[in-house]
Amino acid sequence: MRARYISTTLPYVNANPHIGFALELVQADVLARIWRSAGDEVFFNTGTDEHGQKVYDAAKVAGQEPQAYIDHYAAEVQKLNEKEALNLSTDAFVRTSSSAHLQAAQEMWRRCTAEDDIYLKEYEGLYCVGHEAFLTEKDLVDGKCPDHNVEPQVLREKNYFFKFKKYEKSLLDYLQKSRVIVPEWRRQEAINFVKEGLEDFSISREKKRLSWGVPVPGDDSQVMYVWFDALTNYISTLGWPDDEQGNFKKFWEEGITLQVAGKDQVRFQSLMWQAMLLSAGIKNTDSVFYHGFITSDGKKMSKSLGNVISPYDLVKRYGTDATRYMLLRHINPMEDSDVTWERLDEWYTANLTNGLGNLIARVMQMATAHLQDPVKMTQETKSDVDVARYTERFEFNHAMDSIWERIGHDDALIAIKKPFVGVKSDDTSIRDEALLIIKKLVRELDAIATDLESFMPSTSAQIKEAVLIHKKPDNLFPRL
Numbered sequence: 001m002r003a004r005y006i007s008t009t010l011p012y013v014n015a016n017p018h019i020g021f022a023l024e025l026v027q028a029d030v031l032a033r034i035w036r037s038a039g040d041e042v043f044f045n046t047g048t049d050e051h052g053q054k055v056y057d058a059a060k061v062a063g064q065e066p067q068a069y070i071d072h073y074a075a076e077v078q079k080l081n082e083k084e085a086l087n088l089s090t091d092a093f094v095r096t097s098s099s100a101h102l103q104a105a106q107e108m109w110r111r112c113t114a115e116d117d118i119y120l121k122e123y124e125g126l127y128c129v130g131h132e133a134f135l136t137e138k139d140l141v142d143g144k145c146p147d148h149n150v151e152p153q154v155l156r157e158k159n160y161f162f163k164f165k166k167y168e169k170s171l172l173d174y175l176q177k178s179r180v181i182v183p184e185w186r187r188q189e190a191i192n193f194v195k196e197g198l199e200d201f202s203i204s205r206e207k208k209r210l211s212w213g214v215p216v217p218g219d220d221s222q223v224m225y226v227w228f229d230a231l232t233n234y235i236s237t238l239g240w241p242d243d244e245q246g247n248f249k250k251f252w253e254e255g256i257t258l259q260v261a262g263k264d265q266v267r268f269q270s271l272m273w274q275a276m277l278l279s280a281g282i283k284n285t286d287s288v289f290y291h292g293f294i295t296s297d298g299k300k301m302s303k304s305l306g307n308v309i310s311p312y313d314l315v316k317r318y319g320t321d322a323t324r325y326m327l328l329r330h331i332n333p334m335e336d337s338d339v340t341w342e343r344l345d346e347w348y349t350a351n352l353t354n355g356l357g358n359l360i361a362r363v364m365q366m367a368t369a370h371l372q373d374p375v376k377m378t379q380e381t382k383s384d385v386d387v388a389r390y391t392e393r394f395e396f397n398h399a400m401d402s403i404w405e406r407i408g409h410d411d412a413l414i415a416i417k418k419p420f421v422g423v424k425s426d427d428t429s430i431r432d433e434a435l436l437i438i439k440k441l442v443r444e445l446d447a448i449a450t451d452l453e454s455f456m457p458s459t460s461a462q463i464k465e466a467v468l469i470h471k472k473p474d475n476l477f478p479r480l
């Protein structure tokens, strides 16, 4: 038995949860479930990032106190975990405004200070509120942040800085191992960032400008830069630094660690966070997987364009497992993907209503009509080894393709052999053969359910139950 740790990034609590974050959650959930079913002990973390200018400003715009504002949105994010939403098997939901997290962030600060990696400097820079970060001239396009389409503010203040540059060599060493970043091209991207030269980055704000943050230990005039604070969540959630439950030792120090993040996070997760860990003398993350973005009809989803597809909208229209299905099979796990309601409807109808749902209904219809007893499972119908192989490589879409290929074969078997005709034959040998085919199909359903267990947990359980009690289940994927 191994101890395995997995965490998503934490979304800002300034908006309702985004479909891209739902993708990240579901990908992480599949891995957590697969490892658990293989006998590993798993700690699956997610949560919300609750400090920083962006959250503070959004609360002000909404006319609310920051605490009331973040409580509302944190609840909206947390609800995604529920069985009726994305049905996630998370072990922890960390909120960066909690006192346990605050203490961990301060301890991280002290450790980095003890290594002489934090210093105070007067600074003037181009600050993008959308990024919560200072940008350099070369990041700008036509004087604007290309990601947020706003001109950065010129900020002049005294900030604490982290000695990022000092860790160039150590980070390049860390990045040598091929598995530290998946996919490979993102690892190259990270290596290139470092090779271009790292600049020390600001890790605090003057409190008079922004009070909504973790106080800097030993300096009342400053609060921590939101990234420095938030990144520490990956270990504060495990009880670091006190580690009274022993989870930090078990899952981080002695376990295998994986973080899941969006493709714009390479600099933060694989460089800044790793440099902080190096400074604090804590083991680096074993692996970070980066997923792509989801656009709608070729455009970035935004309120102003009115093309936002929220995870709650998906669950409402298709149900929990069908939403998980769409995110895992029809969204490329590593590249950008595009969705529209039309295409989502097509996938649902073709592959769930007419595909899996229809196969279950037909097979269980034949089984209950023509077989006296439940079908006994045998060793010969095995689950698909490709599913585990693809999943371990984060190719969730190919794992699902493999399951649907099997569904296609079973449909073909029914169409060619027509067991529903054979069972009515006067010829005993034809009838016996038809009954054998029906039994084989029931075992196929059971094997498909085994393969679907981590991807579509309720569907899997419902199929297994139907086979076990020998009863045709309710329509799992009703027509739209």
Ligand SMILES: [Zn+2]
Pocket (backbone or CB within 6 Å): 128, 129, 130, 131, 145, 146, 147, 148, 149
């Ligand atoms: Zn920006």
